[in-house]
Amino acid sequence: MNSFKVTINPFNKTVEIAENSSLYDAIHKSGIPIHADCGGEGKCGKCRVIVDKGDYRSEKNRLVTPEDSARNIVLACRTFPGSDITITIPDKTLLPYDYIEPLRSCPIAIKAETIDPLVKRFSLRLEEPSLDDNISDLERVKRGLKKAGVSGAIGCSLATMRKLAPLLRENGWMCDIYLLSADNSIVDAGRPSGGSRKLGIAIDIGTTTVATEFVDLESGRSIASHSLYNRQISCGADIIHRIVFSQKDDGLEKLRSLILATINETVKKITGESGRPREDIICAVLSGNTTMEHLLLAIDPKYIREEPYIPAATRFPILTAQAVGLDIPPHSPVMLTPSVGSYVGGDITSGVTASGMNNSDQLTLFMDIGTNGEIVIGNSEWMIACACSAGPAFEGGGIGDGMTATSGAIESVKIFDMNRPPVLTVIGGGQPRGICGSAMIDLMSELYYCGLINQKGKFNPDISKMIRKIKNTLGYIVAPKERTEHGKDIVITEIDIANLIRAKGAIWAGVSTLLKKLEIPFGDLQRVLIAGGLGNSLDIERSVSIGLLPDVERDKFCYLGNASLSGARLALLSEKARRELDEIASKMTYVDLSTTPGYMDEFVAALFIPHTDASLFPSMSS
Amino acid sequence: MDIPLEKHKGKIRTVELRKESPSGLAIGGQDCLALHLFEGSYPNKPVIAWEITDTDPSKWLGDVRKPYKDVLGDPVGWAKMVREEHGAKIICLNLIGTDPNKDDKSPEEAASLLKNILSAIDIPVIVKGPGPGEKQNDVLAACAEAASGQSCLFAAAVEEQYKTLVASCMAYGHALVAETPIDVNLCKQLNILISDMNLSLDRVVIDPLTGGLGYGLEYTYSVMERIRLQALGGDEMMQNPFICFIGDEVWKVKEVKADDPAWGDREKRAILWEIATATSLLYSGADILVMRHPEAIKAVNEAIDDLMKG
Numbered sequence: 001m002n003s004f005k006v007t008i009n010p011f012n013k014t015v016e017i018a019e020n021s022s023l024y025d026a027i028h029k030s031g032i033p034i035h036a037d038c039g040g041e042g043k044c045g046k047c048r049v050i051v052d053k054g055d056y057r058s059e060k061n062r063l064v065t066p067e068d069s070a071r072n073i074v075l076a077c078r079t080f081p082g083s084d085i086t087i088t089i090p091d092k093t094l095l096p097y098d099y100i101e102p103l104r105s106c107p108i109a110i111k112a113e114t115i116d117p118l119v120k121r122f123s124l125r126l127e128e129p130s131l132d133d134n135i136s137d138l139e140r141v142k143r144g145l146k147k148a149g150v151s152g153a154i155g156c157s158l159a160t161m162r163k164l165a166p167l168l169r170e171n172g173w174m175c176d177i178y179l180l181s182a183d184n185s186i187v188d189a190g191r192p193s194g195g196s197r198k199l200g201i202a203i204d205i206g207t208t209t210v211a212t213e214f215v216d217l218e219s220g221r222s223i224a225s226h227s228l229y230n231r232q233i234s235c236g237a238d239i240i241h242r243i244v245f246s247q248k249d250d251g252l253e254k255l256r257s258l259i260l261a262t263i264n265e266t267v268k269k270i271t272g273e274s275g276r277p278r279e280d281i282i283c284a285v286l287s288g289n290t291t292m293e294h295l296l297l298a299i300d301p302k303y304i305r306e307e308p309y310i311p312a313a314t315r316f317p318i319l320t321a322q323a324v325g326l327d328i329p330p331h332s333p334v335m336l337t338p339s340v341g342s343y344v345g346g347d348i349t350s351g352v353t354a355s356g357m358n359n360s361d362q363l364t365l366f367m368d369i370g371t372n373g374e375i376v377i378g379n380s381e382w383m384i385a386c387a388c389s390a391g392p393a394f395e396g397g398g399i400g401d402g403m404t405a406t407s408g409a410i411e412s413v414k415i416f417d418m419n420r421p422p423v424l425t426v427i428g429g430g431q432p433r434g435i436c437g438s439a440m441i442d443l444m445s446e447l448y449y450c451g452l453i454n455q456k457g458k459f460n461p462d463i464s465k466m467i468r469k470i471k472n473t474l475g476y477i478v479a480p481k482e483r484t485e486h487g488k489d490i491v492i493t494e495i496d497i498a499n500l501i502r503a504k505g506a507i508w509a510g511v512s513t514l515l516k517k518l519e520i521p522f523g524d525l526q527r528v529l530i531a532g533g534l535g536n537s538l539d540i541e542r543s544v545s546i547g548l549l550p551d552v553e554r555d556k557f558c559y560l561g562n563a564s565l566s567g568a569r570l571a572l573l574s575e576k577a578r579r580e581l582d583e584i585a586s587k588m589t590y591v592d593l594s595t596t597p598g599y600m601d602e603f604v605a606a607l608f609i610p611h612t613d614a615s616l617f618p619s620m621s622s
Numbered sequence: 623m624d625i626p627l628e629k630h631k632g633k634i635r636t637v638e639l640r641k642e643s644p645s646g647l648a649i650g651g652q653d654c655l656a657l658h659l660f661e662g663s664y665p666n667k668p669v670i671a672w673e674i675t676d677t678d679p680s681k682w683l684g685d686v687r688k689p690y691k692d693v694l695g696d697p698v699g700w701a702k703m704v705r706e707e708h709g710a711k712i713i714c715l716n717l718i719g720t721d722p723n724k725d726d727k728s729p730e731e732a733a734s735l736l737k738n739i740l741s742a743i744d745i746p747v748i749v750k751g752p753g754p755g756e757k758q759n760d761v762l763a764a765c766a767e768a769a770s771g772q773s774c775l776f777a778a779a780v781e782e783q784y785k786t787l788v789a790s791c792m793a794y795g796h797a798l799v800a801e802t803p804i805d806v807n808l809c810k811q812l813n814i815l816i817s818d819m820n821l822s823l824d825r826v827v828i829d830p831l832t833g834g835l836g837y838g839l840e841y842t843y844s845v846m847e848r849i850r851l852q853a854l855g856g857d858e859m860m861q862n863p864f865i866c867f868i869g870d871e872v873w874k875v876k877e878v879k880a881d882d883p884a885w886g887d888r889e890k891r892a893i894l895w896e897i898a899t900a901t902s903l904l905y906s907g908a909d910i911l912v913m914r915h916p917e918a919i920k921a922v923n924e925a926i927d928d929l930m931k932g
Binding site for chain 1: 781782805806807808810811814815818
């Protein structure tokens with residue numbers, strides 16, 4: 001069979017692909033991350049590339065206009081080279097993957113005296129062996145550990161046994177022993193550190209965003225954190241598309257390698273920036289939705305998508321970094337937070353642990369606003385959860401100028417004069433590059449309450465100079481090109497707003513269907529906790545005003561930020577938290593909305609600002 | 623024995639059409655479910671609007687062209703015929719000829735035709751545009767102006783395109799049809815958007831959209847019942863009469879077109895199909911039924927008279 005060389009610019013990277021493979025396959029092979037919400041099915045129109053040179057055959061597609069074709073713009077997934085070929089990936093198609101920013105995880109203070117990390121360091125000073133005291137090196141270490149207060153049987157990894165004898169003799173019978181708390185097994189031994197501390201890493205694997213945080217296991221302090229777009233986005237924007245992709249040849253392995261590449265990239269960036277070597281890492285806790293955890297471990301997620309929606313596993317033993325494929329010392333234990341079911345994953349048990357709702361008598365509503373919206377209602381006695389597919393809009397996906405909440409993102413917007421650009425704040429303080437979730441909420445609220453859009457999110461073009469025709473739709477200029485980092489206008493279009501309304505509608509419908517099922521009126525809620533990577537802060541008033549959050553007393557609300565990451569951090573540091581994760585996963589009941597009548601009605605009713613039933617938002621009518 | 627009766631908080635608005643004329647009509651006004659005369663007051667009978675077209679409806683089936691063969695292409699004559707020979711109480715002028723993909727007649731032509739019809743007959747007129755698009759706005763705006771003060775009913779405002787029609791109806795004193803695709807919430811949302819423009823809702827008639835019998839009719843049926851229940855429950859944004867455009871839906875289905883002897887006489891079958899569709903929608907609350915075949919209209923009119931005897 002013939003093969004063709006595909007040269008991909010602006011990276012000047014060349015890959016070879018077999019005849020009948022698409023440009024999408026070539027880009028995948030190159031490892032360059034691109035947008036492809038539908039996972040290469042020719043349905044989303046995101047994987048546009050320009051053919052510079054070479055023969056090709058392109059399948060007809062309604063997302064490619066004659067003007068596009070005239071300029072050799074094609075969909076990579078529908079285009080097949082007929083010779084060696086050179087293509088250019090435009091900026092819009094590329095997945096931005098070098099955004100680095102400390103993330104705000106929720107402010108949970110752990111008292112130093114209660115810290116009981118997943119892997120604990122013991123600095124031992126052992127007695128030198130003699131003819132009278134002739135037990136083995138390992139038994140000697142165990143004796144030392146027992147003296148230091150460790151009770152019960154103690155295990156040891158083979159790797160540690162192999163290095164133990166020289167280590168002890170070279171260091172005058174002093175050493176640091178690292179003990180995994182879960183089963184009292186020795187995972188590593190090292191030279192006496194003299195106080196240098198080991199690190200744990202907490203990782204939140206989101207469908208859209210991956211966030212990693214380095215945590216000092218002894219002080220509990222966060223060293224640094226980074227977040228990147230999940231590179232699996234090039235195989236589909238949501239979990240359903242990812243599962244479909246996983247069923248293709250090598251699909252599962254491909255998805256696994258992409259998520260590992262994303263995580264390892266974050267780790268590399270943090271080690272580079274913080275100056276802490278990779279070898280300082282001793283353990284990791286990962287938290288992700290059920291599908292993400294399956295894909296990370298290359299466990300086939302096929303049946304998550306098929307009725308009756310059964311995952312292969314919801315709890316995972318503690319694994320090693322080597323087995324998982326994390327680029328940290330190979331013997332490091334890796335814990336995955338347990339999930340409840342197919343659509344309520346470890347990110348939720350983790351978020352709930354971080355929120356503390358499982359220890360509270362108060363009737364609490366916990367909402368995780370992500371690509372998959374999850375909703376938990378309950379208190380220390382009981383918890384019921386459901387999930388709804390909100391789409392990646394609030395994380396910047398599917399929004400023309402949307403981006404994740406990192407430096408350069410507009411995070412809040414206020415319109416003072418309808419005919420002038422709005423007043424903005426930008427994460428990091430520089431010039432803006434895009435809009436993150438919190439600012440999208442501000443924008444919807446401001447545009448609506450200034451009368452620039454109607455309740456359906458359609459522009460009123462005659463009343464503001466900031467509303468312009470943009471391609472086939474209307475858009476509002478959020479930041480004019482003179483004031484942006486890339487010299488292009490940052491706009492929000494009618495299509496963007498429609499996506500946001502659908503996202504908020506899906507989340508609202510989840511909350512309202514679940515509450516109706518439980519016969520709990522909104523007024524009975526005592527606390528409303530909001531999690532998600534929307535930004536550094538969330539304007540509660542405006543979130544209520546667009547109908548994303550229920551209209552209850554404002555002092556009941558608390559925005560937690562990335563609670564899944566916070567929960568993972570807690571699991572690194574606290575035995576109590578690790579126990580609670582397990583309890584929450586056992587206790588939570590899952591309700592499947594897809595079989596709940598009324599969900600669709602609730603959804604359509606919520607496709608309105610703030611809602612078709614104005615009586616649900618009494619404070620908005622005044 | 624006392625029969626327990628359902629008493630409702632809400633009441634359907636009364637929409638008045640061509641009120642200046644002695645043959646004007648009021649639609650709606652009931653405070654109970656469809657035809658539940660025993661539960662409340664039902665001041666206005668459901669009515670059937672005779673559908674006529676501005677240009678020869680070449681796509682209409684022979685069976686439904688036949689009764690009008692002398693007036694096809696002569697809309698004024700057609701209007702007079704259904705009024706004078708059949709006693710029509712209201713007609714629906716379907717401006718299919720203004721469709722840019724058909725005859726592309728100008729808004730002025732449509733407006734002058736409407737004027738002529740209004741002077742030829744004294745009953746209310748429903749004016750149906752060629753469907754969403756630029757042309758619809760121009761045609762309906764010109765017609766609304768030409769019929770100023772004659773309180774016609776204009777069809778239809780949709781979510782993507784309602785502002786121009788609302789403005790025209792406000793300016794020239796007409797009512798309009800608010801059309802949404804078979805959904806309780808979308809129906810309410812469009813009514814809210816329209817009332818936000820300050821058009822009084824007693825000038826709005828709801829088209830919930832429907833299919834012919836066998837083509838999703840039962841879906842419309844239950845959506846209409848739900849809209850009505852919500853309206854009678856007190857939701858002011860849904861208390862409007864219903865209009866159902868039946869002719870177009872019925873006369874295109876396979877069962878009406880097919881010449882299969884095993885299915886019996888085709889013409890009779892087609893008429894029955896229109897009757898069955900119309901009667902079902904009557905039971906779910908339709909206040910105006912837009913229909914085509916004289917025999918079907920006659921039969922459904924008799925049914926209405928019977929049902930309204932109480």
